[in-house]
Amino acid sequence: MSSTLTLVQALDEATQDLGRAGIGEARREARLLAAHVLEVTPEAVFREPGIRLRKEQAVSFRACVVERAARRPMAQILGRxxxxxxxxxxxxxxxxxxxxxxxxxxxxxxxxxxxxxxxxxxxxxxxxxxxxxxxxxxxxxxxxxxxxxxxxxxxxxxxxxxxxxxxxxxxxxxxxxxxxxxxxxxxxxxxxxxxxxxxxxxxxxxxxxxxxxxxxxxxxxxxxxxxxxxxxxxxxxxxxxxxxxxxxxxxxxxxxxxxxxxxxxxxxxxxxxxxxxxxxxxxxxxxxxxxxxxxxxxxxxxxxxxxxxxxxx
Ligand SMILES: C[S@@+](CC[C@H](N)C(=O)[O-])C[C@H]1O[C@@H](n2cnc3c(N)ncnc32)[C@H](O)[C@@H]1O
Known part of the structure; x- marks a missing residue:
């Protein structure tokens, strides 16, 4: 099932949350997390910014953003x-x-x-x-x-x-x-x-x-x-x-x-x-x-x- 959120909206929201949490390269990090959840390369994230995230993708992207905003290291979230x-x-x-x-x-x-x-x-x-x-x-x-x-x-x-x-x-x-x-x-x-x-x-x-x-x-x-x-x-x-x-x-x-x-x-x-x-x-x-x-x-x-x-x- 699709969520109401497009990829670019999810990225914008995440960038703001990460920025507020004091993360310097908030946009880049949001893109890395999106790539992780969508199982694509970071470069591929911007190919179709208008796509709607499936519900489970939106939920799991949000969970990653919350963890990163709590300053969990990116490597621990990505696992690699x-x-x-x-x-x-x-x-x-x-x-x-x-x-x-x-x-x-x-x-x-x-x-x-x-x-x-x-x-x-x-x-x-x-x-x-x-x-x-x-x-x-x-x-x-x-x-x-x-x-x-x-x-x-x-x-x-x-x-x-x-x-x-x-x-x-x-x-x-x-x-x-x-x-x-x-x-x-x-x-x-x-x-x-x-x-x-x-x-x-x-x-x-x-x-x-x-x-x-x-x-x-x-x-x-x-x-x-x-x-x-x-x-x-x-x-x-x-x-x-x-x-x-x-x-x-x-x-x-x-x-x-x-x-x-x-x-x-x-x-x-x-x-x-x-x-x-x-x-x-x-x-x-x-x-x-x-x-x-x-x-x-x-x-x-x-x-x-x-x-x-x-x-x-
Ligand atoms: C700074 S980390 C280095 C990890 C890895 N070699 C690296 O370069 O990313 C230090 C490592 O030493 C281990 N360590 C701490 N005390 C130790 C001990 N008494 N004997 C053996 N390893 C120990 C820690 O568990 C940790 O994995």
Whole structure:
């Protein structure tokens, strides 16, 4: 049964509601929601603006608009998010993959020149699995393990692996960072929670109301998860392997120091598209454990060096 509402009227109403709720690109978002409900591409929404919505379409469009006006993230309403041109299922239990995190993938690609390398990859705090699965997509002979303390995210990551045809090369397991893992890896990648606890309340409503605190909260100074996960890295990293961790604004130097104090050498950093240092790269320091005083003294020289090439053996 048709409703009395045409598509363009529904879009106009939605744009007003979303605008009133403080959403910046209200028209674009209304169009995305309409495309979702009508099961067409966003471009197709404007082809027939005069069509009348069927009753169930009008009801479900309104429900989406109400959710979005309450600042539920678009990715959670659509149930999906693109990351490196791959489509990932997203739920209320997973962090919505961010474009900034693509910096880590670029950093690995720049460091490992051989796409046919049979890498073993570890992703600590895997969430949707976006980092591990994007890398497995780039390295067709690689295999990987994704670890998360949240069992709900692991289900989503496994679904994503299946949907992307990568289930045969990926394992997802519950764990507390690298605790309990026995094998070693050529690439260890991680985007841990790094927002200082007191700063979470000041983030946008989409994040504070709807994203899992477990994926955000980095403790008092934002660095608690780096301290916890770095402890196992020298044991889990191949001698020629590389660690790639995402960092928040202004955290690169502190995280670099933490790497050094956990027996690693910082090999470089990488910036995101906004010019913010987003990724710290490190490798095992040969033969020594604990703080390398020489490296602390000459850190600038070391950190500004181009990333060392990683060879898979
Ligand atoms: C910032 S999110 C990153 C998710 C995903 N890798 C991404 O880049 O979109 C951090 C993830 O770490 C997980 N996490 C938090 N504490 C953990 C722990 N102790 N051990 C393993 N994973 C943990 C959270 O559940 C969350 O999925």
């Amino acid at each position: 998010r693109e990351f490196r041109s791959l489509s990932f299922r997203v739920t209320g239990e997973t962090l919505d993959p961010r474009p900034d995190s693509e910096t880590l993938i670029e950093a690995v690609l720049n460091t490992v020149p051989d796409r046919a390398a049979p890498l073993r990859i570890l992703d600590l705090g895997t969430g949707t699995g976006c980092l591990l699965l994007a890398l497995l997509h780039e390295f067709p002979d690689a295999r990987g393990v994704g670890v998360d303390v949240s069992v709900d995210t692991l289900e989503v990551a496994r679904d994503n692996a299946k949907a992307l045809g990568l289930a045969g090369r990926s394992d997802f397991c519950a764990g507390d960072w690298g605790n309990g893992l026995g094998e070693t890896f050529h690439v260890i990648i991680s985007n841990p929670p790094y927002i200082p606890s007191a700063g979470i309340a000041a983030l946008e409503p989409e994040v504070t109301r709807y994203e899992p605190r477990l994926a955000l909260d980095g403790g008092q100074d934002g660095l608690a998860c780096y301290r916890a996960l770095l402890a196992d890295i020298p044991r889990l990293l191949e001698p020629s392997g590389g660690l790639f961790v995402e960092v928040g604004i202004d955290q690169a130097e502190s995280v670099g120091w933490l790497c050094v104090s956990h027996g690693l050498t910082v090999t470089g950093t990488a910036r995101d598209l906004a010019g913010i240092t987003r990724c710290v790269m490190a490798r095992r320091r040969n033969g020594s454990k604990g703080t390398d005083r020489k490296q602390l003294l000459h850190r600038k020289k070391t950190w500004n060096a181009p990333p060392a090439r990683l060879v898979c053996c």
